Amino acid sequence: MDLQPRTRPETLADLGEWELIRRLGAFAPPGQFADDAALLNLSGGGYGPALVVNTDVLVEGVHFSDATTAAADVGWRAAAANLSDLAAMGCLEVVGITVGLVAPASTPWSWVEGVYGGLREALDAYGGVLLGGDCSGGGQRMLAITAIGRLAGLDPSERAAADQQPQGATTGPIRRSDGRPGDLLVCSGPHGLSRLGLALLQGEIAAMAMDPTLVQRAIGAHQRPVPRFDAVRALIACRPAAAPWRVGGCDSSDGLAAAVAAIAASSGCSARLDRACLPLDPAMASLAEAEAWCLAGGEDFELVLALEPTWAEALIAALPGTTAIGELVAGEAGALGWADGAPWSAGDGGRATTSGYRHFS
Secondary structure (H helix, E strand, O other): OOOOOOOOOOOHHHHHHHHHHHHHHHHOOOOOOOOOOEEEOOOOOOOOOOEEEEEEEEEEOOOEOOOOOOHHHHHHHHHHHHHHHHHHOOEEEEEEEEEEEEEOOOOOHHHHHHHHHHHHHHHHHHOOEEEEEEEEEOOOOEEEEEEEEEEOOOOHHHHHHHOOOOOOOOOOOOEHHHOOOOOEEEEOOOOOHHHHHHHHHOOOOOOOOOOHHHHHHHHHHHHOOOOOHHHHHHHHHOOOOOOOOOOEEEEOOOOHHHHHHHHHHHHOOEEEEOHHHOOOOHHHOOOOOHHHHHHHOOOOOOEEEEEOHHHHHHHHHHOOOOEEEEEEEOOOOOOEEEOOOOOOOOOHHHOOOOOOOOOOO
């Protein structure tokens, strides 16, 4: 008889999302799982229209519910979450999306119609078409979206000029791993609004005692997020003439601190954030949860970028709402700290945290 104790098999809860992604990356080419989306360079040259492909899954009860999100808003958020990942890789053009729909047989057609109407609204706003997809019955509603985009390319006249420039002078992808010590960390807009919007929709916080315009902004941020293609355009337009293309970055869909930690870890750096410069909407700064929601609320879909200081300052000047929040420094890969030397802690009752939304927990 075997009397040896049996080891409990690892579960997804044990691994967490980031370790799961790391392990799944072993089944793909090196580096393919390292960014917000996959890069497919089909051009054969240095400047062509490389394709970027991203897939996200939205599950009822995890990412949306009837209590907080109308059907059209579910569709918009599903599209916007994927388009945000395209922007986070440096895309300016959306080719289109495919949609996999799973739903119980009892699901009203009006709900499905509303979802696809919201998807279409987002595509009308940001480009691309519905390319196809699939549908299946299932125990709960779920959307699996694959989005395809193109990196910013150069027209023929720009290519001729680029050929006369030093190697690396053309545009390229934004990668988490392209940050360096000394880079400033900048983000494209305020954080915490989406989490506040969710709290308002779920009745955690009463809207009655709050600024009505803040309530409107917060609920809008949660239900109708905006993929920041405008930030990519500004980034390209304000790039210093002598600067090679090197941009570290990702979007902040899983939370601001998680985005900074991901860039730092992939770039082999530590990060130091300036507490006085956290990107809070001024109207929510007085809330007890403001700092924690800013750093770890998630689903803000802003871009977080690591740039050499001259370029960072040019972007801040060119794009309203963009702020510098800290810098990358030499040190333990992925470690976070405060610029004043204080040990890392991020609200949440004083508990140290780097992550926003956590799958499988």
